[in-house]
Amino acid sequence: MANVAADAGNNGITRREFLYYVWGASIALVAAQSAGMLVWFLIPKFREGEFGGTFTLPVDEVPDINVPPAGYAEGRFWISNLDTEQANDVMYPSDQDTLPIKGVAAIYKVCTHLGCIYTWVEANDRFECPCHGSKYRLDGRRIESPAPRDLDRFKVSALADDKITVLAESAISEENGTFLPLDLPAGTAFVQVDTGAKKLGNSTPLLCSYAGNCP
Ligand code: FES
CATH class of the missing domain: 1.20.5 (Single alpha-helices involved in coiled-coils or other helix-helix interfaces)
Known part of the structure; x- marks a missing residue:
């Protein structure tokens, strides 16, 4: 030096x-x-169409109300379209719910117990986990344990036909902090699911009315 x-x-x-x-x-x-x-x-870490990023689907791909969900393997989510005011055997109102439950929900495909991949079982109108038997309703509400909570959800946005203008997006429940289903507004052309924005499911009691075993 x-x-x-x-x-x-x-x-x-x-x-x-x-x-x-x-x-x-x-x-x-x-x-x-x-x-x-x-x-x-x-710089965004995840790209469109990659888990952790966003998935943009034409609104035509959203299932009809209260029918079995549509699964998206790449995004690891199910899309359910819910309306307890049009109740049927798949989606029905319960006095254990905060009603109404209405709109589109993007539900994480991983069981909240120990992380197995569960499936929709059409014969029983519910999600069932093959590992330890947890069961969930179409909206992800827990019907049978050992799952400790309802299924987790991703944020959903309703986009106009330019794929940019956001018409509405999932609200967060004041009661329990999860994403509420999104009632799609008129003019929605695309539904976007953000798999980088996940909220845990509710730790609500088992939906005993489903199995008819309420005390
Ligand atoms: S991992 Fe699903 S019930 Fe255990």
Whole structure:
């Protein structure tokens, strides 16, 4: 360092000036690193159509009201279209629910017990987990344990035909913090599911009215 400073002095730069240059270069390097980190954080980590990112579906792909759900393997979710005011054997009102339950829900395909992949069993009109027997209604409400809570949900947005304008998006329940089903407004052309935005299912009691075993 002494030699460098001495050489710098011989070339007409004082030792003090040389240290200023070194200090300035260090500051510039730290600033460049910080800017690089900021850009890295701002770049989306997940792309459209990839789990962790968004999935945009034509509204025609949303199932009719209170019929079996549509499954999307890449996004690991089910789409259910719910309306307790048009009750049937698949989706029915219960005095254990906060009613009405109405709109489109995107339900995570992983069981809330130990993470198995459950399926929709059409013969029984419900989701059933093959691992330890947990069962859930079309909206993801827990019917039989050992699952500790209802199925988790992703955020749903209703988009106009430009695929950009957001007409409405899932509200969050004040009661328990999960995403409520989204009642699609007029003009909805696409439904977007954000698999990077998940809320845990409710820890509500088992839906005893389903099995007719209420106390
Ligand atoms: S993982 Fe589904 S019931 Fe255990």
